[in-house]
Amino acid sequence: MESVDVLVVGAGLAGLHTARRVAERGLAVLVVDRRASLSTGIRTTGIFVRRTLDDFDVPDHLLGPGVRDVLLYPPSRRSPVRLVSDRDEYRVADMAGVYAHARRSAEAAGATVRLGVRFAGLDAGLARFAGAEPLAVRFVVGADGARSRVARELGLDVNRRLLVGAELVHPIAPGGGPPAFHCVLDPRVAPGYLGWVIDDGRHAHVGVAGYPAAMRVGVRHLLDRFAADAPGVAAVAGPVERRGGPIPVGGVLRRLACPRGLLVGDAAGAVSPLTAGGLDPCLRMSDLAAGVVVEFLRTGDERVLRRYDGGALRSRFRGRLLLRRAFAGIRSPLVAEAAVASLRGRAGRAAAARVLFGDRSFPDVAPTGRSSATRWADVQP
Template sequence: MPDISQSFLSSEASEFFDVVVVGAGLAGLEVTRRLTQFGRRVLLIDAKQDLRQRVHTTGIFVRRSLEDFSFPEELLGPSIRDVSLYSPSGKSFSIQSPHCEFRVGKMGQLYSQMLDDCRSEGARVRLGTRFSGIEPISQTDHEPDSKNASYDVVLQSANKTDRVRTRFLIGADGVDSRVARALKLSQNKRMIAGVEKVYESSSSCETPRMHCLIDPKIAPGYLAWVVDDGEEVHVGVGGDPQRFSPLQALEDFEKWSQRWIDVPCGRLIEKRGGRIPVGGLLPKIASSRGLLVGDASGAVSPLTAGGLDPCLRLSQFAASVIDDLLDESLNEIPSLYHSRIWKGRFVKRKILRTILESIRSRFMIDFGWSALQTPLGRAFAQRIFFGRGSFPDSPSRRGSHTEPETLVNGFPTPVRGLDLGG
């Protein structure tokens, strides 16, 4: 991190915002859009110059998100109802849902459209800008926990360092969050590493399908996947970074999948990679100065590592909490926004993750494969892939507001006091 002390202390904040949001991924865009729809003055920053570049997520939206939120139809791939599971030796079985369980988002385009929507709602946006630090305006005039306290946020872009003033700071800046460090909040410790290639689909795919390999060598502690929806093919692996080389594992998996799955791929569109938190929601995700959302908060299913549904739900709740605090001139985020709200809801998933991480032998997978093909085993697999438990519902903040959600530019406007989820 650059030394910003001299330029920081000698300059005045150029503008005031109710909220500064760091990170323009799904979580940051969602919380920004909702806050601006509440009428708040928001600055959104991201280090990227173009949000369509360096996408890190596969972009799989689960049924619960598709039912509870709305997205532009043209930015979602075809419905996926079928999942095939494979052992290392190529044994397989399939499960099917009567519902649309998954759709793969065109994430670069989705980010760009959400960014345009934020701007149209009044948010200020600064791309190519990094967060460098935060300090009270005057440590003698304001105690950090006092009501109505504002803070200066130091920003760096190109060769310029400046600062803006804000009441609250939101960290949506990913698994290794600078905001979390600045606010002295919890940081992610347990992670998996994932890499994937995205191809044009050259199959005559009449049945979009997700293929998943359980193999402790290729994907230790997680899965390898091929998702073919007839438009794009996503081929990827994820696992414990201490136990495998992601790029080598992806190469090995592509060879394995050519033998056992044989999904024809067209032109390579892009390569993706990143780290995914799997430790569950972090213990301390808020202070009097701000809060965390998305991967920065650990809001990812500890079992499946699915993160898009938690991003949407936690961002919606965070926007409601911040809006209430601004209305009431309070500064009590930690008492309203904390992981204890969901305490106990991730226990089973954490236990299952521990079991998955403990499997070190391919023989164990093949030996136990017949159990998965029993009615009980299939029911378990269907619960994991098709259950509506990706992330617990968030509590309501405003019980007196129950207006139905309407769409603006294809996206949902906020519902105050909505019990999130179905």
């Protein structure tokens, strides 16, 4: 029977990044994903914030132009609040390319990646798969999304507070003006969150997200309604791709690890509860998780797992959770109009800029991206 030190379930950014970090330290790592191709089933817009790009080596050729302008619209779409940074705050990535590059990086470090393999459960040190032989494993990393099967198999916490999002990707004409991030606060199409338009230099990403219980007509219907007159869209053709999926916004889960495994990425709730951004915390928590996995397997000391304590991580963002509750309570267009109007003054604009252009990361876990022996930028296509 085949055996590995670490099985990573899920070949998204969190899973591949964790696998690479663990494999760099000499352990045998296998990554499995039920998708046959990493270019299918993409759920994220792929917005990287400045702090992530400062700390991690995301290949520049996979990133669109820098975005410095953010426009915040009320439901009426009139008189948006415009925030302008003197630095590039966002860049939208070609996520299919990012996943392919992350896979090559993991494999260059020694990990094995197998696609089209569906994880079916755990049983006394064995991992089971649909239609395949079981595998002996020492440790399992759950990187299998917001509704994690691994979390349930390990008896760890699961995400309870979820938004559901959907997005259309439209080609745009080349040579347009500088890209901007358009955000619409309108509970009629995005209850508890917002609608957005942002471009990556080649495509416009048009999306909405909100609480499913409040989306009575369905997220796809609301997305089509929003896209019909969304601000900032300069599409030259119909959508070439639809994306969507659940977004955990309850914060990092409290119980993330046990002697049999741990959770990373969306499975761990590693998404900002306020902005619903997940790429930055995904990379930072994956770095932390990889170090914990390696030390635990080498020492057998269960106290090592306490370093990956969700309760301690949650304590660092109580303010974000409170703001998430306030955001979720905006269900009236009139209240949304008033909320955007409150941002027009100096104090309101400063508060909005602090959220949208802030230097703090979530969670505040020191990255090891630039000191790693194998950086993303060192692995060529």
